[in-house]
Amino acid sequence: MPELPEVENIRRVIEPRLLGRKIIRAKLLRPDIIAYPSLEEFQDAVIGFRIKEVCRRGKYLVLMAEDGARLDLHLRMTGQLLAVPADFPEEKHTHLVFYLDDGRELRFADTRRFGRFWFLKPGEEDQVTGIESLGPEPLERDFSAKYLEEQLNRKKRPVKQALLAQGIVAGIGNIYSDEILFAAGVAPLRRCDTLMDAEWGKVAAAARDVIRKAIEDNRMTEEEYLDGKGKRYKNYEFFVYGRAGQPCKRCGTELKQVMIGGRSSVYCPKCQG
Numbered sequence: 001m002p003e004l005p006e007v008e009n010i011r012r013v014i015e016p017r018l019l020g021r022k023i024i025r026a027k028l029l030r031p032d033i034i035a036y037p038s039l040e041e042f043q044d045a046v047i048g049f050r051i052k053e054v055c056r057r058g059k060y061l062v063l064m065a066e067d068g069a070r071l072d073l074h075l076r077m078t079g080q081l082l083a084v085p086a087d088f089p090e091e092k093h094t095h096l097v098f099y100l101d102d103g104r105e106l107r108f109a110d111t112r113r114f115g116r117f118w119f120l121k122p123g124e125e126d127q128v129t130g131i132e133s134l135g136p137e138p139l140e141r142d143f144s145a146k147y148l149e150e151q152l153n154r155k156k157r158p159v160k161q162a163l164l165a166q167g168i169v170a171g172i173g174n175i176y177s178d179e180i181l182f183a184a185g186v187a188p189l190r191r192c193d194t195l196m197d198a199e200w201g202k203v204a205a206a207a208r209d210v211i212r213k214a215i216e217d218n219r220m221t222e223e224e225y226l227d228g229k230g231k232r233y234k235n236y237e238f239f240v241y242g243r244a245g246q247p248c249k250r251c252g253t254e255l256k257q258v259m260i261g262g263r264s265s266v267y268c269p270k271c272q273g
Helices: 004-018 039-046 145-152 159-163 174-184 197-217 222-227
Strands: 023-028 034-036 051-057 060-065 070-074 079-085 094-100 104-110 116-120 256-260 263-267
Touching: 004 051, 004 060, 004 079, 004 104, 004 197, 004 222, 023 039, 034 039, 039 116, 070 079, 145 197, 159 174, 159 197, 159 263, 174 197, 174 263
Parallel strands: 034 116
Antiparallel strands: 023 094, 051 060, 060 070, 070 116, 079 104, 094 104, 256 263
């Protein structure tokens, strides 16, 4: 699943191709990807939608229209968003195509079909997307060691599980939570209520550093993005994620894997002891 760094770089790639463009027609092949409003309302509402800005909040992409309407998208696990010329080969699992007024097409493909779209009218209160319930992002001013401690120091759940809660921290998923905890030297199974002040400081600092570096490491050109069909990222150099059984890059200890809340987590028993 693309997390904050990947979604941010998708935004950076597609935004220059979408600014000022108007949707003149839409082709919907899988109605179930429209979460709100009804299918008929969605199809009517997007016609004439002129894109003023492409934003990101957590793992969501948000297309803002000149009149204040919003078109929100969550890629979930396998979603791909491509702004391409009309003759660009169409992906097998393409479910939605927006035809733009310059002849280009904004296409959404999704192998596992978990991605979702929402359309909000100008001035409509957002009670449907989940964006309003998101916590601060690691690079925002409101995110700090003090904030994490206030939110989590009485929680008995593992710190790994807490970092995945989007209402606590927006944009972090299974990949970067592993990397953050490794950088902080904190074991993923540690209960939140056992962490000391200094450890919360390390987690907060690691979250900022890891996410900032991952955004930069994932930076790519439009050509690179299209070559990977919107599903291949120039990944951050992982220290632990996906490396169970391999030696730790710092100390050489074999990395271990555990399941926490139904999600796998890889860590170094020595560096995060």
